[in-house]
Amino acid sequence: MKYNFTQLSKVYVSLVLVGLLTWSHANAQVSMGKYNTYYSQNFDLLPNQTNGTWASGTEYFTGWQLHRTKPAYTSLTVNTGTSNTGGLYSYGASGASDRALGSIGSATYGEFAYGLLLQNNTGSDIRALDVNYVGEQWRSANSTTGIHKVTFWYAISSDKSSFNLWPTGDAGWTQVNELTFFSSVYHSAGSPLNGNDAANRRMLFYTLAVNIPAGHYIMLRWKDADEPEADHGLAIDDFSLTWRTDADSGPAIMPVELKSFTAKAKSSMVELNWQTASEENNDHFVVERSSDGLFFEGIGVVNGAGNSNQENSYVLWDEHPLTGTSYYRLKQVDTNSGYTYSSIVSITLGSGKREVLVYPTVTDETLNILLPGSQKYSQAVVLDVMGKQILQVTLAAAKEHKINVSSLSSGTYVLVLQDVKGNRAAKRFKKV
Numbered sequence: 001m002k003y004n005f006t007q008l009s010k011v012y013v014s015l016v017l018v019g020l021l022t023w024s025h026a027n028a029q030v031s032m033g034k035y036n037t038y039y040s041q042n043f044d045l046l047p048n049q050t051n052g053t054w055a056s057g058t059e060y061f062t063g064w065q066l067h068r069t070k071p072a073y074t075s076l077t078v079n080t081g082t083s084n085t086g087g088l089y090s091y092g093a094s095g096a097s098d099r100a101l102g103s104i105g106s107a108t109y110g111e112f113a114y115g116l117l118l119q120n121n122t123g124s125d126i127r128a129l130d131v132n133y134v135g136e137q138w139r140s141a142n143s144t145t146g147i148h149k150v151t152f153w154y155a156i157s158s159d160k161s162s163f164n165l166w167p168t169g170d171a172g173w174t175q176v177n178e179l180t181f182f183s184s185v186y187h188s189a190g191s192p193l194n195g196n197d198a199a200n201r202r203m204l205f206y207t208l209a210v211n212i213p214a215g216h217y218i219m220l221r222w223k224d225a226d227e228p229e230a231d232h233g234l235a236i237d238d239f240s241l242t243w244r245t246d247a248d249s250g251p252a253i254m255p256v257e258l259k260s261f262t263a264k265a266k267s268s269m270v271e272l273n274w275q276t277a278s279e280e281n282n283d284h285f286v287v288e289r290s291s292d293g294l295f296f297e298g299i300g301v302v303n304g305a306g307n308s309n310q311e312n313s314y315v316l317w318d319e320h321p322l323t324g325t326s327y328y329r330l331k332q333v334d335t336n337s338g339y340t341y342s343s344i345v346s347i348t349l350g351s352g353k354r355e356v357l358v359y360p361t362v363t364d365e366t367l368n369i370l371l372p373g374s375q376k377y378s379q380a381v382v383l384d385v386m387g388k389q390i391l392q393v394t395l396a397a398a399k400e401h402k403i404n405v406s407s408l409s410s411g412t413y414v415l416v417l418q419d420v421k422g423n424r425a426a427k428r429f430k431k432v
Helices: none
Strands: 030-032 038-041 064-068 075-079 087-091 100-104 112-120 126-140 149-157 201-212 217-224 233-244 256-266 269-290 297-308 312-318 324-334 339-341 345-349 357-359 366-370 379-383 389-394 400-404 411-418 424-431
Touching: 087 126, 087 233, 100 126, 112 233, 126 217, 149 201, 149 233, 201 217, 201 389, 217 233, 256 324, 256 345, 297 312, 297 324, 366 411, 379 400
Parallel strands: 030 112, 075 087
Antiparallel strands: 038 233, 064 112, 087 100, 100 233, 112 217, 126 201, 126 233, 149 217, 256 269, 269 297, 269 312, 269 324, 324 339, 324 345, 357 366, 366 400, 379 389, 379 411, 411 424
């Protein structure tokens, strides 16, 4: 994907390396950059038809490592939730490209831990991580099995070989209870479940207050323990991460006086224009784009004027815009690496579909939702500006819905609607 001013590309690499109980020096890591501050993994490159292998202590995706307490087993089994045998699974509908990484712990096949290794290459201390992933349940074990869980942990080190991903050892790890995924179906007859159904999945959001010095590493870990009784089939999916060098997410005054910021459709591209009336220690702008108004990634960099008391005009072309609605914002970066964000602008291209209508966008009590055509959403989630889940509501099969938000504190929020296939729509609103 090519843009003016910069080129950002995502490279998916499948590596099989030899490792034992701790992280090998040969294993790679995901770089947390200064300008591209977003990373995601949807696991859709897991096998969807023929079983694969993923040995303990090795990578499947760049930065992602697996450890098993029974390392003699290496299978990665493609399954729809029909199997109750312990093991590592690529879960999803039959033949579907949409996959989730899951497991069933057992005495024979052991326990499992997945780890993602990242390195801080921003040049500054990273102070906050916005973590988002979806937990999915693809199988109910049996009627005597209670609630099971996948737990989330992290550890920070200057030495990437020091992380011990072994599932039964927690020394040096910090557990984040807010990111624990609990099975939604339990004490139910053993049977496969559709992990993409809203009833069997949960979106988890949390902001970690951390201190990752420049050049240091952080590993994120998900752990699926072997429970005393037969285990449910639990999985993780749609992981995303945003990092910030400033722990304060609140809006700050931009060291530039921004007169305007617009997005216009031109042929098959989007022209982004902005003007400043003055600038102080302004190093550059990063133009960021989002498909839902919540999770942004950088698409281009434009140098600033430094210090200026005259009007300056800037332009960047999005040569490969998204179909449907795209949200854009400016990340203004100072010469000392501090940064602030502009307001968000949006534009809709090429979908030909009516959008979800959410009104009023400024409310003290009720949000009204009007769905277009035959579109059906089964779940509504309200997130704060930090990405933390504040409210979750199950939606009935109807075109119109009302959500009571009177209990929310005053501020800006994002309403995320999700259907049974995991498709999302997001709208911002303000609670007064």
